[in-house]
Amino acid sequence: MAYFVVVDYCKGNLRSMQKGLQLAGAEARVSADPAVIARAGAIVLPGVGAFADAAGFMQTSGQMEVIRERIAEGVPFLGVCLGLQLLMERGNEGVPSPDWMEGLGVVSGCVRRVDAADERGRFYKVPHVGWNQVHCKDETDARLAPLFAGIDDGSNFYFTHSYRAEVTDQQDILATVTHARSFPCVIRKMNAFGVQFHPEKSSHKGLRVLQNFAAFARSL
């Protein structure tokens, strides 16, 4: 099949993601060029930087428009960390309050700061950094298989973030993680997936997620 593109919005190093996809058997190219994204067989939006910076760059560079079109056409898409958050309608990280910045708008809802206290008022550290358990809403849900085939419910993945998605339609949430409160960490709309953790930093389980996604993308 055609190549996978790792979308570069010029905020950081994307080699570990590219290499992870290559190990999964995909021909992965890093590019910021909307024309390269337009011809890719699958799109990976990595997680580097803050929502407003990334969304701003994507908007002015023309990436936003082409990615929206490709997702609507059913092209397989994987958003990682900030890439999951960019699937949402809007976010306010890096935007002067009370303003919001527009995201891809593929999944209904917004992006908010991770809570620092649970329902009993106990304190939690933010950013949420480290290995935490991913809880599948329904392990048998076939919609989860393109990422989680062969991965046990409750497996640990590596997280590092201060913001989280607030998803309107519970149907779009496939798995959650708990830090102070439970929030979505795997979401899906059509063939667009988002994961809040970093598969490229989550050792063999993370590589399995990338392998699963690559196999899914090739099967379409």
Added chain:
Amino acid sequence: MLTKRVMPCLDVKDGRVVKGVNFINLRDAGDPVELAAAYDLQGADEVIFLDITATHEDRRTVIEMAAHASEELHIPYTVGGGFKGIADIRTMIAAGADKVSVNSAAVRDPSLITAGAAAFGSQAILCAIDAKRIAGAGDRWTVFLNGGRIDTGIDAIEWAREANKRGAGEILLTSMDRDGSKDGFDLALTRAVARAVDIPVIASGGVGVLEHFAEGILDGEADAVLAASVFHFGELTVREVKEYMASQGIPVRLD
């Protein structure tokens, strides 16, 4: 729930692992990235590369190592040592390091932590503190620089608080009294710092046996434990350490 982390630390000079490494089946036991990848297979949660290269000119090799690690390593890694300013930090992060660890440069100019956290996020900035107990003064420690050769006279607990306030994401706390001793962590020091800050503390210096790792978490109240020689010499594997910690009721990643 976030798990407690086990982190092997590799001393690197001119891009090569220093200290004798007696380790299983490595093509090149001196290659820090290959050694780190072996620790990943054992279940290490993160690794730290500590650059002890003497001169600034030789920084090129450690930057190349960081770039190589971004391709070969599938767990987060920190590079520490030798950062003089924000430009050095930027170069290392651009090369692919997930985090940098600052020590002497931050003591000399604490605004380095503020600037680093603002530019790359708190999660990317570790503040390493080398602390030594003041003889005859009870539970009081001062901050040392240059591998324990210079006593700054700065109170270690106060400096940890200051680093926290300035935006450091974690404290890497080494007891200079215990480092290399195999007598276990300085638990009073670890606990005092852990209680003084609201960011994770990585306990370092002194582990020799399995029990020490669990003590660091349970009595020292650390969020992570770091060790070097017990892993490098094959005395313990990361897996053994984590299984022991789990048997003591500590949440660790074993999958």
